[in-house]
Amino acid sequence: MNTSVPVQGNSNSLDFVNLDLLDFITPQPNQDKELLALLHFVPGLKEILMLRQVHALEHATVWLLSQPRSSRFISLLPRNFQVDNESLGGLSTEQGFFLYGDVNISDLRRAVTNGLQRLKDGEWNLAVHPRCGTNVSTSMLLTAGCAVGMHLIMPRGLIEQLFGLGIATTLAGELAPYVGALAQRYLTTSVPFNLSIESITKTRDMWGREAHFVKVQWQS
Incomplete structure (x- = not known):
């Protein structure tokens, strides 16, 4: 890897x-x-x-x-x-x-x-290591997962969907370093x-x- x-x-x-x-x-x-x-x-x-x-x-x-x-x-x-x-x-x-x-x-x-x-x-x-490609992959997967989750949870209006996308991006950004570190430590x-x-x-x-x-x- x-x-x-x-x-x-x-x-x-x-x-x-x-x-x-x-x-x-x-x-x-x-x-x-x-x-x-x-x-x-x-x-x-x-x-x-x-x-x-x-x-x-x-x-x-x-x-x-x-x-x-x-x-x-x-x-x-x-x-x-x-x-x-x-x-x-x-x-x-x-x-x-x-x-x-x-x-x-x-x-x-x-x-x-x-x-x-x-x-x-x-x-x-x-x-x-924080610059490992595992962290990039993890961040992309988290962002995609959170975005899909917010899309299903939030109302279908444009404003609500954009608001949900912002929450998903922020949440994924906060979680990615920790989840990426765990993935490196125990998987890669x-x-x-x-x-x-x-x-x-x-x-x-x-x-x-x-x-x-x-x-x-x-x-x-």
Whole structure:
């Protein structure tokens, strides 16, 4: 799945969704491996499970590459503060992920390694990113659903329908970040317990855009 969309711009701080209250399902190191063993006859299941883990690693890498390097500055930041560098973005595949943006390969290697370890160590919030394509899809579905609901509830007059559409749009906009975060957390990403980093190379994606590709391996 498609990750943080690369958009040019300056770094800015984000007060994104705090997922501490969502930890009612604790990821287990063997969960994907056991699911694959149980449903081994399902075609494409391994690729789907691997894609979810790669997606989480991609998000963690973008977060870590966005953080300020000055330890003095970091010490002044509030707890759970995260910085999003909008010039960075990524695209996940079942074999690894493309990282777009001006990045030093040594910094990228460090971010990928640290991101993988920190996700495994329990920093699952790193798997969720506000610019993920999941949020865009979720927002569109919520807007469409709320609009249809308001259309059915409100009177058929033009003014009433426009008023209902405004309510639907506002409601969807308020809910989208939270629902999108939940969708990422439990549907489109997974803690990469089964991944190891194979290589990081500078390449071009299928559209010819320059990128780094982080190739991973599945560990049984």
